[in-house]
Amino acid sequence: MTTSRRDRQRQQTLAEIRAAARRLLTTKGPEAVTINAVAREVGMSGPALYHYFAGHEELVGAVTADFYRELTEEMEAARDAHDTPTLRLLAICRALRRWATSHPAEFRWIFASRIAPPHRQPDSQWYLAGQRFGGVFLGQIAELWRTRPFPVPDDLDESLREQLRKYAATLGDQLPPEALHVVMKCWIRLYGLVCMEVLNQLDYAYSDLEPVFEECLRELLPLLGLEYVNPG
Amino acid sequence: MTTSRRDRQRQQTLAEIRAAARRLLTTKGPEAVTINAVAREVGMSGPALYHYFAGHEELVGAVTADFYRELTEEMEAARDAHDTPTLRLLAICRALRRWATSHPAEFRWIFASRIAPPHRQPDSQWYLAGQRFGGVFLGQIAELWRTRPFPVPDDLDESLREQLRKYAATLGDQLPPEALHVVMKCWIRLYGLVCMEVLNQLDYAYSDLEPVFEECLRELLPLLGLEYVNPG
DNA sequence: GACTCTCCTTAATGGCTCTAGGTGAATCTA
């Protein structure tokens, strides 16, 4: 833990650069986040940034990791403000949507980073951040499964079971494939809906998707043996 | 209908340019579709392309429209190969997924074009193409509604009803808000799942999403009063 | 044969990423 003067300087500059990148993203859009523009924003010349980030991609990666962290922490904080399984799970889901809709540019950025599979290595920053993000939802359901198992299908498709068995293994086999299948069905509907909303795929029909989201929760909770509770 | 020799030449060149753009997209990724690269591909120098497209954005728009058209026609053709409402609807859904998964780059391109709302004008190329695309699914359900109405909720959220009433009006009020709500719930789950799949949001858990998609259909059809039928 | 229109060229502007080489100041070492 060497926090020399220089080290602290460097950390501060790094933070300033990431903040500038985020400011550019939210005010001028994703294509405005260029090495040159960010450098100008913090008052240095383009190439100077290469002393802090190896290139554009690494800068983008660092900012993405920030967003992931922020979103994940928000979900965890929302969860920790409650103590029953139902309320904790609902808090996680609503925090996800709240952060996504109040930070659309950042959420789009996160989403886009998962589209291209450039660093599919299981030890990359992005991969880990994504795992941790999804893990909040999954962890809460795993706990639910331990304390109060929910009903699972007994006729799961063979190919599906095999795929989910592999995935369950990467999660330490906390859940059997059948339970993981229920979790994934819920997650796909939940995360899918939030993505559709924030990525403007439903604008033509809706102006406010909160009731749609709440109805989705109302349909999902019974699948986990829980009872829906109104927000607020 | 003036198809002079020159005119035909021009049309052919236009087609060649769009084909080159598509080739670049699928082989080298979306960021490789630059004016210069496309021009090189068809054997002319950069600025020459401006005789065919006003700029990069217009080229992108034209290519996007091609993809939309191709996808839409595929869905229509699949539909027209069957004659019962159930089979027609299933054919549409499966054709959507088939095209998306077999043309991932093109589907991502389409999806991305809907994220940024640059041309929200209701007469823009993209908007119309998007309407027509969604209209295949929606039209099939509208016909279903006419011939064999499906059950709808009688306690629809007030804000939701109002939003859907407006949307229904833009569709010529073929469906009441309550029915439209059911349609949208189905569409969101279906389209959402296909997007998640093609945009690599589920890679960490699944390698083959066909069984998930079929299960989704199996769950959705009863909501429309129809009975699921296996593919093939 | 002259005129026009289309298609294409090169040149130039100004943005971008990123590399290379250099400068001055802070820091470490003896």
Added chain:
DNA sequence: TAGATTCACCTAGAGCCATTAAGGAGAGTC
């Protein structure tokens, strides 16, 4: 405290990109 080292930054420049401007070659038309 003097010299070596490291660090943070600079300018210059190569090679992309989009786009505009200016002009030339050739086909179609009068």
